[in-house]
Amino acid sequence: MEIILKQDVQNLGFKDDVVSVKPGYGRNFLIPQGFATLATSSAKKVLAENLKQKAHKEAKVVADAKAVAEALKALEIKIVAKAGGEKLFGSVTNADISEILGKNGQSIDKKFITSGIVKRTGKYSASIRLHRDVVIDLPYEIVAEQA
Numbered sequence: 595m596e597i598i599l600k601q602d603v604q605n606l607g608f609k610d611d612v613v614s615v616k617p618g619y620g621r622n623f624l625i626p627q628g629f630a631t632l633a634t635s636s637a638k639k640v641l642a643e644n645l646k647q648k649a650h651k652e653a654k655v656v657a658d659a660k661a662v663a664e665a666l667k668a669l670e671i672k673i674v675a676k677a678g679g680e681k682l683f684g685s686v687t688n689a690d691i692s693e694i695l696g697k698n699g700q701s702i703d704k705k706f707i708t709s710g711i712v713k714r715t716g717k718y719s720a721s722i723r724l725h726r727d728v729v730i731d732l733p734y735e736i737v738a739e740q741a
Contacts, residue, residue: 595620596633598641603629608726659725669698677715677738686712686736691720
């Protein structure tokens, strides 16, 4: 079954993608929730026209995302956390990374950051999706708080 996504669906695709899914998933979940529409021939033609009109606006958005990516690559991020030896009291999550980036002048929502939950000090890397075409790896370091 082919459908057109109305919004980004994790592990499936981005807005305006035409994807093939199992009929039950499309009919019983994606379409009723408003995440997708059925990909009929007329809907595909309308989508193609809309994408053609959006193409040059999209170029500016991609350029802005690349500029933000360059600014992020220039940052050296050190997260100070309470720790006993190498093990943290608590953990460092995507929300913590988003907060640190906000303090450094780059506001990025935590849902666009993929790093997992880190429970030890050391050097790690987070994947940040600024746009569907612009994904960067951001290295960061977790250090123990000095008493």
